[in-house]
Amino acid sequence: MTFVERVTREGSPDFVPVPERIAVFDNDGTLWAEQPMYFQGFFVIDRVKALGPQHPEWQTKEPFASVRKGDIKGVAAAGEKGAMEMLAATHTGMTTEEFTRTVSDWIATARHPGTGKLYTDMVYQPMLELLAYLRANGFKTFIVSGGGSEFMRPWTERVYGIPPEQVVGSSVRMKLEMRDGRPVLVKLPEIDLNDDKDGKPVGIQSRIGRRPVMAFGNSDGDLQMLQWTTAGDGPRFAMYVHHTDAAREWAYDRDSHVGRLDKGLDEAAAKDWTVVSMGEDWKTIYRN
């Protein structure tokens, strides 16, 4: 009997009542691809280019100057500090409504430089089927991602069937302001939740308030979420998606800079968690 059959069969010793059927999914590398960098990174680059004319100082200021020249090495040289400056410049200062509109416009048209596909066509077909299967069995499906909650919410309902209120992501603080007698929320350059690693159980507890029964990830950044999920009483399920298909997608794990899966692979083996090999187990990769 599968795990889902066990927890949904009335009278089963492992039965889990419907309200407690919470399943959490990482996004980058678990529900959609994440190479050669997180797709939100492409959004940042496109925004820096689009906003350039309003920022003449970026012509000389790094890493903005390198972004505009397409000089990846120059961008990388600016390191974490440079990345945070670009995030602040592209994700804060505007209202939540303005940011949502910008994301919606971008996600509808931007294409991945390698595959030429819309980013939302690089979501994994088997994971879409898994989401639908779990929901058909009374599970509420949540995203718990290091990506920005405001970056994901404009399209997760359409693409994954996951509504905004079931999207937990990294976020910045916000400030309520009255503009022309109308309240707006302005995004501030100050981290509210860093929803990665230790931040994932924190995000789950603060936003969902109930320990998940099932958790799905693909990297060491998801390890704490899988540990937190499986540390609960009763039946719990943890799964890693393992990127093993260089021909149809990408192959990477222990040495990757994006989506590194190292400690997680060891712990999955030790704890007998499910590890899905994209190359061997998935007939289709991207959504049909």
Added chain:
Amino acid sequence: MTFVERVTREGSPDFVPVPERIAVFDNDGTLWAEQPMYFQGFFVIDRVKALGPQHPEWQTKEPFASVRKGDIKGVAAAGEKGAMEMLAATHTGMTTEEFTRTVSDWIATARHPGTGKLYTDMVYQPMLELLAYLRANGFKTFIVSGGGSEFMRPWTERVYGIPPEQVVGSSVRMKLEMRDGRPVLVKLPEIDLNDDKDGKPVGIQSRIGRRPVMAFGNSDGDLQMLQWTTAGDGPRFAMYVHHTDAAREWAYDRDSHVGRLDKGLDEAAAKDWTVVSMGEDWKTIYRN
């Protein structure tokens, strides 16, 4: 035609699709009573008394000493700073699981000093019926309260039919720790979200990520939530519960220290929001 009929009738110009039917409710004074002080305040007092033996220093330290002696004036004299110290002493330092157990035990047995009722028997019957009515019409009901999310979640599902993941409240930061190889979350004495006034739209946006269609409150602390809700496009509904029944509950508004309703009453009149008078409009007050 009522508001709910208008937004749920297919073909109506005001039709709102099911996924967008979000209704938010304040808790204290809107779903249950809040006099002579927020019920979470009684929890704090009971915890200070229960924890006293482990804190001999509290025999002389204010406001703890006054709490233990039942000296309300002494407690009040310690002001906001004293209140924050008691909150930190009773709401932080423990794991989320320990805190949940403590709240569950307390709410099952503690009784209101005035009515002698369990606190969960001081929830309002008409609001329970309203919650059920909205859910029957495809609305997802959320609590958005200045009270603690971890204080409400252990009992809101049983009492209101509102699951933990639909409870937005004030919260403290948390830290993930491994204890005997098992992850726990420890509550820290540092505010994460102050879910009152300006904090309510912030809480709605960060936790729900979608503007509500209907909002229900009872005090000036809910005004920004009602403004935020009604500032959206399309049909929106805002309602204040007005405490006007000194015989069956309490009567208070513009001058009250708890649940003051002053600016909100003016704005409700100016904007034609619904104001329900508990004394005139409610046949029953407390749950049956």
